Amino acid sequence: MSxxxxxxxxxxxxxxxxxxxxxxxxxxxxxxxxxxxxALSLAVLLGAWWxxxxxxxxxELFVPKPTAVWDRFVDGVTVHDGQTxxxxxxxxxxxxxxxxxxxxxxxxxxxxxxxxxLLIATVRPVRIVLEPYVNFIRSLPPLAxxxxxxxxxxxxxxxxxWLIFLAAFAPVALSVVSGVQGIRRDRVDAALALGASRSxxxxxxxxxxxxxxxxxxxxxxLGFAWTTIVAAETVDGxxxxxxxxxTTKKFQQTDVAVLCIVVIGITAIxxxxxxxxxxxxxxxxxxxx
Amino acid sequence: xxxxxxxxxxxxxxxxxxxxxxxxxxxxxxxxxxxPGEFVSIVGPSGCGKTTLxxxxxxxxxxxxxxxxxxxAPITGPSPxxxxxxxxxxxxxxKSVRENVALGPRLRGASRAERRAIADRYLDLVGLxxxxxxxxxxxxxxxxxxxxxARVLANDPAVLLMDEPFGALDALTRERLQDxxxxxxxxxxxxxxxxxxxxxxxxxxxxxxxxxxPRPGRIVLDEPVPVPVDGRNAAVRTTPEFTAFRExxxxxxxxxxxxxxxx
Numbered sequence: 001m002s003x004x005x006x007x008x009x010x011x012x013x014x015x016x017x018x019x020x021x022x023x024x025x026x027x028x029x030x031x032x033x034x035x036x037x038x039a040l041s042l043a044v045l046l047g048a049w050w051x052x053x054x055x056x057x058x059x060e061l062f063v064p065k066p067t068a069v070w071d072r073f074v075d076g077v078t079v080h081d082g083q084t085x086x087x088x089x090x091x092x093x094x095x096x097x098x099x100x101x102x103x104x105x106x107x108x109x110x111x112x113x114x115x116x117x118l119l120i121a122t123v124r125p126v127r128i129v130l131e132p133y134v135n136f137i138r139s140l141p142p143l144a145x146x147x148x149x150x151x152x153x154x155x156x157x158x159x160x161x162w163l164i165f166l167a168a169f170a171p172v173a174l175s176v177v178s179g180v181q182g183i184r185r186d187r188v189d190a191a192l193a194l195g196a197s198r199s200x201x202x203x204x205x206x207x208x209x210x211x212x213x214x215x216x217x218x219x220x221x222l223g224f225a226w227t228t229i230v231a232a233e234t235v236d237g238x239x240x241x242x243x244x245x246x247t248t249k250k251f252q253q254t255d256v257a258v259l260c261i262v263v264i265g266i267t268a269i270x271x272x273x274x275x276x277x278x279x280x281x282x283x284x285x286x287x288x289x
Numbered sequence: 290x291x292x293x294x295x296x297x298x299x300x301x302x303x304x305x306x307x308x309x310x311x312x313x314x315x316x317x318x319x320x321x322x323x324x325p326g327e328f329v330s331i332v333g334p335s336g337c338g339k340t341t342l343x344x345x346x347x348x349x350x351x352x353x354x355x356x357x358x359x360x361x362a363p364i365t366g367p368s369p370x371x372x373x374x375x376x377x378x379x380x381x382x383x384k385s386v387r388e389n390v391a392l393g394p395r396l397r398g399a400s401r402a403e404r405r406a407i408a409d410r411y412l413d414l415v416g417l418x419x420x421x422x423x424x425x426x427x428x429x430x431x432x433x434x435x436x437x438x439a440r441v442l443a444n445d446p447a448v449l450l451m452d453e454p455f456g457a458l459d460a461l462t463r464e465r466l467q468d469x470x471x472x473x474x475x476x477x478x479x480x481x482x483x484x485x486x487x488x489x490x491x492x493x494x495x496x497x498x499x500x501x502x503p504r505p506g507r508i509v510l511d512e513p514v515p516v517p518v519d520g521r522n523a524a525v526r527t528t529p530e531f532t533a534f535r536e537x538x539x540x541x542x543x544x545x546x547x548x549x550x551x552x
Contacts, residue, residue: 189349190379194393194444195369204392208383285382288426 064255089239097239105164117176138170160232168221175217179210295360302355314505315341330495338506372446378433380425387421393444411439431462
């Protein structure tokens with residue numbers, strides 16, 4: 001990001017008082033104001049970061065300079081001194097490897113979580129038997145069972161995908177359960193009185209009714225998957241953005257660690273925003289009916 | 290159009306709800322026979338079990354005691370023969386208005402072209418032509434309620450069970466929909482059970498008016514409306530005959546509603 005652009009936005013914001021009703025309030029659209037404030041806060045944060053590192057308040061070993069992080073980013077996307085990227089892979093290869101694991105884990109969690117949630121919500125004996133297990137797994141920290149997964153599935157991708165799957169399927173299943181329980185009785189009655197069979201009620205009423213809650217569950221699951229990815233990639237995690245972050249502790253590469261944090265954070269936010277956009281398209285009635 | 294599937298009969302019907310700590314008798318001792326083609330208005334103060342009675346007829350609830358039959362066969366659950374118009378529009382927001390109206394035919398396997406033709410015919414009938422592609426929540430409350438009525442009519446049920454369908458509408462819209470309902474019902478051969486808390490609406494629409502008492506709901510009045518169905522229009526509402534009938538029923542509500550609630 002060019003620092004000049006940031007400064008321009010910052011000055012634009014500076015003469016826009018926070019108090020409403022100023023001339024600038026009328027000049028800027030709400031979304032522009034929101035983005036201007038965000039850009040301003042980012043500029044302040046970067047400025048503070050740059051200042052403390054220039055003043056060497058702490059050793060560079062603890063707080064890397066922004067420029068060092070930028071240099072590692074450049075290293076990550078180039079061949080330099082005969083080396084490819086970081087730890088032998090380009091940055092996008094690390095990111096892609098992690099995205100693939102998360103995609104597989106969360107994808108399987110969705111495929112398994114929806115029918116499981118429907119079963120738990122609609123078949124009483126299944127609920128009585130299975131719900132405690134789902135809640136049990138949900139409350140475990142993924143690292144607690146990771147060594148078991150490695151022993152069972154090896155150190156390859158299988159154990160990583162399993163770990164993410166286990167972290168992600170409970171929120172998906174439980175969101176479906178709460179979605180089904182929140183279905184309006186009169187909607188089911190309306191379908192039945194129009195002649196719907198049990199399976200037609202599921203198709204025309206239950207599944208669409210559950211969609212808003214399901215989206216919330218999937219967004220939660222993706223969040224859990226991201227928080228789990230570093231744990232999943234502590235063992236044989238290269239290429240992988242979490243694995244890369246984990247290797248930094250060996251050589252005290254705080255600049256690479258910060259780079260990984262930024263990359264993971266931005267990717268997670270972007271995916272969540274994409275899901276939100278998809279939700280608005282798929283569930284346009286949300287909040288209106 | 291449909292010919293009705295026989296008389297609706299209720300014998301000694303009661304319905305009790307067991308809540309936490311207290312049980313409520315919503316209906317008790319209901320004996321009733323409704324002939325095919327009748328338009329029966331059911332009126333009564335709120336909490337008198339009107340909706341419970343309709344839910345028994347719809348098959349959403351079983352009676353606690355007594356029998357409910359149509360054409361001699363007991364009601365065991367909901368059926369497309371008995372269409373239900375709910376108090377609130379209750380359209381499926383994930384379907385367009387046309388898909389909502391076409392749902393009944395779709396559920397019984399009608400072809401795409403047939404479904405569309407039926408839906409458009411009934412949208413036209415309720416004055417919603419041109420709104421088929423809209424989402425339900427884009428329509429006003431009155432239009433949504435008309436779409437719901439179209440959805441039920443498109444399924445061509447012999448019996449229409451309507452639960453205060455015009456209760457949430459403004460007076461002007463309500464009167465227009467009342468006239469549309471009468472127009473649709475006349476000559477259709479359908480049996481209509483129309484629940485309302487408005488005596489004036491009950492008398493204007495029905496061929497017969499039932500009055501329910503407060504909890505437990507019992508039928509305390511059952512009379513034919515002394516105005517021919519063909520002559521129902523705005524002028525009827527002010528004729529001495531009509532107003533006298535209306536006031537007599539309104540008077541009975543006052544006398545039959547004891548203020549004390551007996552547990």
